[in-house]
Amino acid sequence: xxxxGLQWRATLKRRIVIAATVMAAxxxxxxxxxxxxxxxxxxxxxxxxxRQQSWTRTTPAKRGDILDRRxxxxxxxxxxxxxxxxxxxxxxxxxxxxxxxxALADCxxxxxxxxxxxxxxxxxxAYVRRHxxxxxARRVTALNLNGVGFIKESxxxxxxxxxxxxxxxxxxxxxxxxxxxxxxYDGQIRGKPGTVLIHTDARRHAFSRFExxxxxxxxxxxxxxxxxxxxxxxxxxxxxxxxxxxGGSAIIMNPRSGEILAMANAPTFNPNAYRDGQPAGRRxxxxxDLYEPGSTFKVVTASAAIEEKVMPITTMxxxxxGFIRIGNSIVDEYQGxxxxxxSFRDVLIRSSNVGAIKIGFRVGVDRLSxxxxxxxxxxxxxxxxxxxxxxxxWKPEQWTERALASVSMGYQIAVTxxxxxxxxxxxANGGDYIEPRILRAVxxxxxxxxxxxxxxxxxxxxxTAATLIGIMEDVVAAPKGTATRARIPGYTVAGKTGTASKLxxxxxxxxxxxxxxxxxxxxxxxxxxxxxxxxxxxxxxxAGGVVAAxxxxxxxxxxxxxxxxxxxxxxxxxxxxxxxxxESVPASAASSSEPIVxxxxxxxxxTVPDLHGMSARExxxxxGTLGWTAQLAGDGFxxxxxxxxxSTLEPGGVCRLVLSRQILPGERxxxxx
Amino acid sequence: MEPFEYAIKKDVRNNPIVREVDQTxxxxxxxxxxxxxxxxxxxxxxxxxxxxxxxxxYQIEELNRELAAEEETGxxxxxxxxxxxxxxxxxxxxxxxxxxxxxxxxxxxxLERVQPAEPPxxxxxxxxx
Numbered sequence: 001x002x003x004x005g006l007q008w009r010a011t012l013k014r015r016i017v018i019a020a021t022v023m024a025a026x027x028x029x030x031x032x033x034x035x036x037x038x039x040x041x042x043x044x045x046x047x048x049x050x051r052q053q054s055w056t057r058t059t060p061a062k063r064g065d066i067l068d069r070r071x072x073x074x075x076x077x078x079x080x081x082x083x084x085x086x087x088x089x090x091x092x093x094x095x096x097x098x099x100x101x102x103a104l105a106d107c108x109x110x111x112x113x114x115x116x117x118x119x120x121x122x123x124x125x126a127y128v129r130r131h132x133x134x135x136x137a138r139r140v141t142a143l144n145l146n147g148v149g150f151i152k153e154s155x156x157x158x159x160x161x162x163x164x165x166x167x168x169x170x171x172x173x174x175x176x177x178x179x180x181x182x183x184x185y186d187g188q189i190r191g192k193p194g195t196v197l198i199h200t201d202a203r204r205h206a207f208s209r210f211e212x213x214x215x216x217x218x219x220x221x222x223x224x225x226x227x228x229x230x231x232x233x234x235x236x237x238x239x240x241x242x243x244x245x246x247g248g249s250a251i252i253m254n255p256r257s258g259e260i261l262a263m264a265n266a267p268t269f270n271p272n273a274y275r276d277g278q279p280a281g282r283r284x285x286x287x288x289d290l291y292e293p294g295s296t297f298k299v300v301t302a303s304a305a306i307e308e309k310v311m312p313i314t315t316m317x318x319x320x321x322g323f324i325r326i327g328n329s330i331v332d333e334y335q336g337x338x339x340x341x342x343s344f345r346d347v348l349i350r351s352s353n354v355g356a357i358k359i360g361f362r363v364g365v366d367r368l369s370x371x372x373x374x375x376x377x378x379x380x381x382x383x384x385x386x387x388x389x390x391x392x393x394w395k396p397e398q399w400t401e402r403a404l405a406s407v408s409m410g411y412q413i414a415v416t417x418x419x420x421x422x423x424x425x426x427x428a429n430g431g432d433y434i435e436p437r438i439l440r441a442v443x444x445x446x447x448x449x450x451x452x453x454x455x456x457x458x459x460x461x462x463x464t465a466a467t468l469i470g471i472m473e474d475v476v477a478a479p480k481g482t483a484t485r486a487r488i489p490g491y492t493v494a495g496k497t498g499t500a501s502k503l504x505x506x507x508x509x510x511x512x513x514x515x516x517x518x519x520x521x522x523x524x525x526x527x528x529x530x531x532x533x534x535x536x537x538x539x540x541x542x543a544g545g546v547v548a549a550x551x552x553x554x555x556x557x558x559x560x561x562x563x564x565x566x567x568x569x570x571x572x573x574x575x576x577x578x579x580x581x582x583e584s585v586p587a588s589a590a591s592s593s594e595p596i597v598x599x600x601x602x603x604x605x606x607t608v609p610d611l612h613g614m615s616a617r618e619x620x621x622x623x624g625t626l627g628w629t630a631q632l633a634g635d636g637f638x639x640x641x642x643x644x645x646x647s648t649l650e651p652g653g654v655c656r657l658v659l660s661r662q663i664l665p666g667e668r669x670x671x672x673x
Numbered sequence: 674m675e676p677f678e679y680a681i682k683k684d685v686r687n688n689p690i691v692r693e694v695d696q697t698x699x700x701x702x703x704x705x706x707x708x709x710x711x712x713x714x715x716x717x718x719x720x721x722x723x724x725x726x727x728x729x730x731y732q733i734e735e736l737n738r739e740l741a742a743e744e745e746t747g748x749x750x751x752x753x754x755x756x757x758x759x760x761x762x763x764x765x766x767x768x769x770x771x772x773x774x775x776x777x778x779x780x781x782x783x784l785e786r787v788q789p790a791e792p793p794x795x796x797x798x799x800x801x802x
Contacts, residue, residue: 072755073751073752073755076748076751076755077748078745078748078752079745159755159759160761161759162761163759163761199730205731206731206734207727207731208727208734209737226760227760230761230764234764488778489778557778561776561778561781564783565783566783566784567783572782572783572784574784
């Protein structure tokens with residue numbers, strides 16, 4: 001008989017061995033499984049884990065704002081709801097489409113059917129409608145439909161609706177600039193999208209993120225003045241309505257800097273709903289439409305004659321019998337007039353076609369074509385408008401006698417209103433041709449980069465400009481001038497009317513005209529140059545002096561008052577203001593000698609602007625656009641600032657401003673007049 | 674013959690025997706206990722850190738969302754302000770609701786401000802001795 005003491009030991013040992021074997025096998029299986037998962041399926045499982053636990057999302061960059069010259073918002077982007085559906089989760093496609101369509105505004109039957117079709121064909125994702133209003137979003141939320149959700153998307157808004165619509169352009173549903181400055185500067189305004197790697201838990205709640213932040217788009221500041229733009233659009237619309245015209249353009253420019261203060265077009269459109277308007281209404285006529293300038297171009301002929309000393313302005317020119325034969329064709333005066341013998345001056349004042357042709361013949365093809373080029377015709381004049389037409393100017397070798405006669409009086413040459421505005425600005429500022437521009441500054445990374453005026457060249461000498469200005473003043477002021485309706489009480493105005501038959505189907509129309517007026521005011525110290533072009537007026541006169549000149553007058557009157565330009569004829573005696581005692585003037589203000597109206601108040605990029613004379617509100621707004629905070633002491637207007645103007649600008653800094661009720665001279669460099 | 678049975682009943686008194694404390698083992702025990710305690714604390718601290726990190730992660734996410742929402746609200750309010758102060762709207766309100774009229778050229782006077790000429794430089798008058 002075996003020893004019981006040894007027997008249990010053997011049993012225990014056997015059981016331990018079995019248990020250990022089982023355990024070893026279990027561990028081996030687990031280890032094997034782990035090896036299989038971690039070695040052989042490593043790539044696949046890692047990718048699956050990454051998909052479940054982390055989520056990479058592209059964060060769109062905020063599109064930069066567009067501001068006017070005073071910092072008023074012209075275009076901005078805000079987030080709005082877009083409605084999407086996961087069709088696989090929708091039980092009844094037709095019913096869901098019907099309910100959604102009822103909740104959405106302006107949902108047509110066709111849209112409802114398209115929605116149902118989309119739900120049927122796409123399983124994972126389908127847009128229901130993008131960029132819906134808050135009311136629509138609320139109504140759809142109330143439906144509580146399975147498989148319908150919302151995502152935030154950026155949408156472009158234009159708070160002034162039609163204001164400067166053609167200049168600003170518009171943005172597509174995916175945030176890309178399609179027209180106007182939105183398209184021209186899309187690369188700068190749009191910014192660069194960023195990416196975010198988000199780690200989520202089992203419930204898909206984010207708990208950590210690794211972010212490459214998006215680069216916000218640059219904000220751009222335009223030379224446009226919101227109020228002047230409004231005035232130009234208002235008066236242009238009123239003029240077009242009064243004369244039942246097909247359309248028109250008006251441009252206000254600062255002739256000294258080339259800054260476009262307003263660019264109005266009619267018909268217009270609302271860029272917030274650009275699809276609703278007609279394509280023709282979205283065209284920026286001021287830079288895209290070509291027209292024959294007619295008599296406004298006689299100024300170019302005259303300036304060539306004066307500059308080249310072809311004939312003195314005292315020369316008498318016989319325009320009788322009111323027409324001139326060139327080859328087989330006859331060119332007559334407007335409305336069959338016969339002015340007889342006119343002086344050089346009177347040729348322009350009375351706008352004689354025969355006189356202009358005779359001057360043109362004396363000038364000759366070579367000289368006239370050179371001046372056409374010097375005035376910027378036949379080429380794009382501004383880099384801010386890629387869609388700008390260059391105009392149509394024949395090569396000198398193609399000019400026949402008939403062509404020379406036509407160009408001398410503004411026919412057989414096609415120009416844009418912007419080209420005319422730039423040419424008249426050159427005369428206004430003494431002959432220097434300055435590139436017209438609409439971009440005033442770019443704000444990037446909290447710094448302001450100003451665009452400086454660019455003088456392209458000299459079109460005419462100062463003496464020639466002065467002579468021309470004298471003649472153009474008489475066009476408006478003389479009793480027999482063609483632009484008496486452009487007179488502005490208290491101001492000397494220089495300008496020229498233009499009336500040209502429209503070329504329709506290759507023939508000049510007897511009833512349809514392009515009428516225009518181009519001028520500047522005050523003529524001897526111009527603050528603004530204005531061009532008004534009206535397309536085909538049908539009532540109340542069809543000449544530039546009757547249709548366009550009054551529009552010029554109304555725009556100029558408002559603009560002069562707004563800009564605070566004092567009268568030049570019998571002016572009110574000026575107000576003598578205190579000269580500050582040198583000791584009481586803060587060091588930062590001592591150099592301030594700015595005029596009352598300063599249309600160019602750019603500071604070097606990346607420096608603190610001069611805030612002297614601004615109200616607290618203006619100063620805070622100005623600092624705010626630069627990312628600075630204002631610390632105020634006192635009330636009234638800024639009399640001292642720290643840091644001083646011109647100091648280096650660091651983003652997020654604080655500027656201490658001392659305000660005072662005492663208004664000091666020359667303290668409104670950028671303030672509202 | 675009957676098997677001889679006997680029993681020796683020996684009173685073994687081991688009370689006086691005192692188990693000697695092994696100081697070395699005792700030290701090792703304590704050392705091990707301390708080490709284990711330290712490891713547990715490290716483990717707990719590490720776990721606490723991990724969960725704090727998670728909690729703050731959630732908090733940061735929430736704050737980021739709030740910040741973005743506030744910024745967006747700010748943008749929307751600015752848009753609303755600029756919509757309300759559109760010159761066209763203001764003019765319509767002034768003309769139609771308040772019955773204001775635009776001033777004529779006679780009613781609006783632009784005054785020019787000019788500074789007087791520079792005073793002459795300070796001169797020193799010789800004092801009569």
